[in-house]
Amino acid sequence: MADQTPFTKGHGTENDFVLVPDLEGDRPLSSEQAARLADRHSGIGGDGVIRVVPTAFATEPEVLQQASTARWFMDYRNADGSTAEMCGNGTRVFAAYLRREGLETANEFAIATRAGVKVVRFEGPDLIAVNLGAWRLAQPHIADAEGFDALVHLDGHEPLSALTLDLGNPHTVVALPETVDLETLDLHRLPVVNPEPEHGTNVEFVRPMGAGHIRMRVRERGVGETRSCGTGAAAAALATRFWAGDRGDSWTVDVPGGRLRVRMLADQQVELAGPAVLVADGTTSLV
Numbered sequence: 001m002a003d004q005t006p007f008t009k010g011h012g013t014e015n016d017f018v019l020v021p022d023l024e025g026d027r028p029l030s031s032e033q034a035a036r037l038a039d040r041h042s043g044i045g046g047d048g049v050i051r052v053v054p055t056a057f058a059t060e061p062e063v064l065q066q067a068s069t070a071r072w073f074m075d076y077r078n079a080d081g082s083t084a085e086m087c088g089n090g091t092r093v094f095a096a097y098l099r100r101e102g103l104e105t106a107n108e109f110a111i112a113t114r115a116g117v118k119v120v121r122f123e124g125p126d127l128i129a130v131n132l133g134a135w136r137l138a139q140p141h142i143a144d145a146e147g148f149d150a151l152v153h154l155d156g157h158e159p160l161s162a163l164t165l166d167l168g169n170p171h172t173v174v175a176l177p178e179t180v181d182l183e184t185l186d187l188h189r190l191p192v193v194n195p196e197p198e199h200g201t202n203v204e205f206v207r208p209m210g211a212g213h214i215r216m217r218v219r220e221r222g223v224g225e226t227r228s229c230g231t232g233a234a235a236a237a238l239a240t241r242f243w244a245g246d247r248g249d250s251w252t253v254d255v256p257g258g259r260l261r262v263r264m265l266a267d268q269q270v271e272l273a274g275p276a277v278l279v280a281d282g283t284t285s286l287v
């Protein structure tokens with residue numbers, strides 16, 4: 001039998017991940033291996049794959065330099081095998097895994113990501129908060145008076161006005177006109193964003209529901225439509241707040257897979273909170 005590698009399957013608001021421990025840092029995952037693990041038909045299946053590795057064994061210099069602050073590196077891949085800088089829902093699932101395995105024991109600890117150190121805090125058995133760090137508008141120099149800097153083209157619709165944000169990873173948030181139904185929007189096709197982001201983007205479609213409350217669907221870079229996206233939820237809340245004249249510091253974001261909390265912190269930082277569930281453990285071949 002080919003070498004068997006342990007894995008854990010988990011999700012955060014149904015954004016699901018395959019976690020693969022590499023505690024000695026000697027089993028890097030290739031893009032092909034990650035894509036095979038994420039395949040829902042021939043693999044374990046997930047929106048992403050997370051390698052759990054000591055930060056001290058990271059090969060990327062900007063990650064390695066986080067080793068004095070964060071013991072564990074969330075080495076994140078999208079379902080197509082591409083690397084991503086950050087994953088908000090993934091940080092909670094990663095943290096839940098570290099605690100279950102006894103690799104971290106505190107209620108609050110730092111983890112390393114390609115977008116820098118993130119601090120996670122366990123608020124209760126079903127609620128984990130993560131400081132996503134500093135966010136920024138990606139291209140404020142071209143934003144118009146209504147707060148839009150991009151157009152999103154989606155088959156069958158007039159061009160949709162949007163705002164691009166950097167949460168460590170890229171997001172384009174569409175303010176959906178009232179004439180377009182969020183629930184029935186067809187997200188099978190790739191939305192075309194103009195201007196085209198250099199490294200691709202995650203695209204969120206947002207419907208305001210009331211003060212501090214939005215609904216969102218998302219088409220993730222490197223994946224397709226997912227049932228949730230943590231950094232996307234934060235981007236959607238930040239964009240909606242921006243369009244409302246910077247009003248509202250606490251947001252509820254409903255996604256197809258559940259509910260997330262987003263809070264504005266000091267120093268242009270933003271916090272995401274929600275559940276994390278570890279659903280299965282097993283072994284698989286990584287050939």
Ligand SMILES: N[C@@H](CCC[C@H](N)C(=O)O)C(=O)O
Nearest residue numbers: 084087088089169229230231
């Ligand atoms: N689902 C994640 C985001 C994962 C990475 C994303 N697809 C990208 O390529 O930037 C989240 O919860 O933030």
